[in-house]
Amino acid sequence: MSVIYLLIPLGIALLALSVWGFFWAVRSGQFDDLDSPAVQILLDDDRAPPPAPDARDA
Amino acid sequence: MDAVVCATHCFHCGSPLPPAGGFTVLLDGIARPVCCKGCEAAATLILAQGLGRYYEFRELPALKASGASHDWSAFDREAALRRYTHARVDGAREVSLQLEGLHCAACAWLIENSLARTAGVTRIHVNPGTARAELRYDPRRLALSQLLSAIHALGFTPLPLSFTGGIAAGTAERRAALTRLGVAGLGMMQVTTYAVSLYAGLMQGIRPELEQFLRFVSLLVATPVVLYAAQPFFISAWQSLRVRRPGMDVPVALSIGAAYLWSVVSTLRGHGAVYYDSVVMFTFFLLLGRYVEMSLRHRAGLRHDALARLLPDSALRVSGEQLERVTPEELSAGERVRVLPGERVPADGRIDSGSTEVDESLLSGESAAQARRCGDALIAGTLNLSGVVEMIVTQVGQDSTLAAVSRLLERAQASRPRSADLADRVAAWFVTGMLLLAAGVALYWLHADASRAFPTVLAVLVVTCPCALSLATPAALAAGTARLARAGILVTRGRALERLAGADRVLLDKTGTLTRGEPRLESVTVLDARWTQADCLAVAAALERHSAHPLARAFAQQRAAPGIRAVQSVPGQGLEGLIGDTRYRIGRLEYVLEGCTDTPCPPLDSTHTSVALGDSTALLAVFHLADALRSDARETLERLASLRLTSEILSGDRAAPVAAAARALGNIAARAGLSAAEKLARVEQLHAEHHRVVMVGDGVNDAPVLAAADVSVAIASGTDLAKVSADLVLLGEGLGGLVTAVETSRRLLRVIRQNLIWAVLYNLTAVPLAACGWVAPWMAVLGMSGSSLLVVLNAMRVRERRPASPAVPPRSLSAPITA
Numbered sequence: 001m002s003v004i005y006l007l008i009p010l011g012i013a014l015l016a017l018s019v020w021g022f023f024w025a026v027r028s029g030q031f032d033d034l035d036s037p038a039v040q041i042l043l044d045d046d047r048a049p050p051p052a053p054d055a056r057d058a
Numbered sequence: 059m060d061a062v063v064c065a066t067h068c069f070h071c072g073s074p075l076p077p078a079g080g081f082t083v084l085l086d087g088i089a090r091p092v093c094c095k096g097c098e099a100a101a102t103l104i105l106a107q108g109l110g111r112y113y114e115f116r117e118l119p120a121l122k123a124s125g126a127s128h129d130w131s132a133f134d135r136e137a138a139l140r141r142y143t144h145a146r147v148d149g150a151r152e153v154s155l156q157l158e159g160l161h162c163a164a165c166a167w168l169i170e171n172s173l174a175r176t177a178g179v180t181r182i183h184v185n186p187g188t189a190r191a192e193l194r195y196d197p198r199r200l201a202l203s204q205l206l207s208a209i210h211a212l213g214f215t216p217l218p219l220s221f222t223g224g225i226a227a228g229t230a231e232r233r234a235a236l237t238r239l240g241v242a243g244l245g246m247m248q249v250t251t252y253a254v255s256l257y258a259g260l261m262q263g264i265r266p267e268l269e270q271f272l273r274f275v276s277l278l279v280a281t282p283v284v285l286y287a288a289q290p291f292f293i294s295a296w297q298s299l300r301v302r303r304p305g306m307d308v309p310v311a312l313s314i315g316a317a318y319l320w321s322v323v324s325t326l327r328g329h330g331a332v333y334y335d336s337v338v339m340f341t342f343f344l345l346l347g348r349y350v351e352m353s354l355r356h357r358a359g360l361r362h363d364a365l366a367r368l369l370p371d372s373a374l375r376v377s378g379e380q381l382e383r384v385t386p387e388e389l390s391a392g393e394r395v396r397v398l399p400g401e402r403v404p405a406d407g408r409i410d411s412g413s414t415e416v417d418e419s420l421l422s423g424e425s426a427a428q429a430r431r432c433g434d435a436l437i438a439g440t441l442n443l444s445g446v447v448e449m450i451v452t453q454v455g456q457d458s459t460l461a462a463v464s465r466l467l468e469r470a471q472a473s474r475p476r477s478a479d480l481a482d483r484v485a486a487w488f489v490t491g492m493l494l495l496a497a498g499v500a501l502y503w504l505h506a507d508a509s510r511a512f513p514t515v516l517a518v519l520v521v522t523c524p525c526a527l528s529l530a531t532p533a534a535l536a537a538g539t540a541r542l543a544r545a546g547i548l549v550t551r552g553r554a555l556e557r558l559a560g561a562d563r564v565l566l567d568k569t570g571t572l573t574r575g576e577p578r579l580e581s582v583t584v585l586d587a588r589w590t591q592a593d594c595l596a597v598a599a600a601l602e603r604h605s606a607h608p609l610a611r612a613f614a615q616q617r618a619a620p621g622i623r624a625v626q627s628v629p630g631q632g633l634e635g636l637i638g639d640t641r642y643r644i645g646r647l648e649y650v651l652e653g654c655t656d657t658p659c660p661p662l663d664s665t666h667t668s669v670a671l672g673d674s675t676a677l678l679a680v681f682h683l684a685d686a687l688r689s690d691a692r693e694t695l696e697r698l699a700s701l702r703l704t705s706e707i708l709s710g711d712r713a714a715p716v717a718a719a720a721r722a723l724g725n726i727a728a729r730a731g732l733s734a735a736e737k738l739a740r741v742e743q744l745h746a747e748h749h750r751v752v753m754v755g756d757g758v759n760d761a762p763v764l765a766a767a768d769v770s771v772a773i774a775s776g777t778d779l780a781k782v783s784a785d786l787v788l789l790g791e792g793l794g795g796l797v798t799a800v801e802t803s804r805r806l807l808r809v810i811r812q813n814l815i816w817a818v819l820y821n822l823t824a825v826p827l828a829a830c831g832w833v834a835p836w837m838a839v840l841g842m843s844g845s846s847l848l849v850v851l852n853a854m855r856v857r858e859r860r861p862a863s864p865a866v867p868p869r870s871l872s873a874p875i876t877a
Contacts, residue, residue, distance in 0.1 A: 004268075008272075012275065012278065012279070015244055015245075015248055015279065018244055019240065019244055022237065022240040023237055023240075026233050026236050026240070027233065032185065032232075033183070033185040033186075038163070
């Protein structure tokens, strides 16, 4: 059972890491819009747009 | 059936197709009908960019595209750039836009994808929840005006928001709540795992040093949860104790604090029970409930936030021949201000020269551009879209319409319905009572079985926390107000919603409420055989262009005869002016006849208002004007009837037009020729018969009657807002909001009632169980947090959108149509 003396501190280190990661994500605005990204993947389309005369920026 | 619906409604905006249409767009090889040139242009642009999937995934039809190309070049001036954009060190600029017409994620996707292909746009994010777009662009390759017109071409109206620097207060609050929730959640996962090991150890036996290790680890993880995540509860409990009105956070703070300290002491002493699992679970679930409630509140507040940022930071004051840039605060009533296209109107005023189109969507919810001519009112904060106008300032600062709307919104957010106040008062007594009860339970158990005293008291404290009771009403109310605000309905007194739900009579004023309040030309009687109707109208229109009288609006649509000069106005009588060498007069019959040499006998029509036109010899024509009913009036009254609300017209107008209106609206009861006192008497009579009365008026002229009714609803037409004293204000054109308001208020009341019943039942059953010592602290935590979460989630149901009026069902659009 002595292995948990190693595993639990490791778990705590992981916890600290995830808390830090979560703080970073919130502060960088990752959670500000939770609605649109879910739909974006459905909308993004492989159909090529019909050839248009206007020059597009790559 | 779908094909029929689609063929009668515009593919792009969903409005009914005009009979003589002929505009179509081609999608998947099938011609889809659209209603106008504007929608055709917008839809063609969207399809040409390969973004046609927008039509499959959007939740609501788009706004009707105006088609007119606005001149946005005013936004390229240095002052505008400084105000609306933020220059980054790498030369790029950032701008925030409020987008009108943005309903759903599909709209956001459309804008993002279309603009991402525009040269010069380096970064774009559109948030459909807040209808805001954040853009970064390269000013050397793209002007701000090009950016704005690109969005406008897609059928959305962009409103640049002034750059405030940093993030909004609401965002900061939400982020802080989210990090607290995250810490509590992650902490909870760890601590409950340790707790499971400890419980298993209790049953199966565990080595003492291992048990002690697990307890110390739990202490380590629970400490940041208590000190950081649970901080708001301690602060708010302390604040409520300082004003001697113990709120729902007192038992929360007490249970968290006591359970944590007890556990710390047990851990350090090496024996005794620990409650780290209960502490972190309690914190997490409470934070979760508060977080959901806060997001409801924020949605209600977004509109207010947008309003507050509408005023421009400078205005162009005209003094004599000189122009000078001043701040809106420096303006005072009576001064002359020039408003350029693309600028926001700095103060309320009246146009003195020029004509333009303005966007009032943020104030009224009305998205179409409004034409404004000489003599019309301009409202501070609205966006001048097309022409250069000069206006005379009438109201500034706190007197302006914008300030009035903001104040109304603030009042609405500050005022809470009776049941919320009641719940708070009850909660204060309840908390005091429960603290005493907990003390009693503690005393009893200390004598009976001292070892079980602490867990039992802890369970009582946790279980009785009146969070559900206190959250029941405010959460539902925030959801309801947000929903109504989105539909263009301002709730100025929260209490009104409760009364509206129980109302059974609707009294409506006629002029300005059931009707548009502006006259329309019904018929023309030409009295001189040498004149055609069109000629008469042209002369009349030319003269009336110079009048600010409300009746003059009836001629605004007509083509005006050219070359009018020397126009003079006689207040209360009419106007005269010269075209060529002929002197024409328009106005009251007596006034026009005064100027003629002949005096024929004019035909008069008692149901209409008449305006006469004459030249220096004879009367030429009589115009009959009538005030048209609002297009949605009949439908609104029918839907009110289906909601068991009986409508009745109370009008001060003459009997004939009132009876005509009542007939046109489906033979509803009507009383004509009433004075304000008689209207008041009718309201009191209905009260005596135990009816609950909703009075709908324009909010200014019938203020005493509105005040007497159980619920007053005003139809605001912009400038009058500052004087409106109603419970509910319909900001948009039309009466349709009334039905939405009644439906929402009924749903709201139902949800509040369910919430309160649940909260009371829960407390009544859980408290005796806990006091008897049958509930372990962790069970109490689950029961109590579950009940608050249930209440908040139930409140969210108020926000649900019922399918709106006969809009096009979006999915059906992919069905083939043969037009």
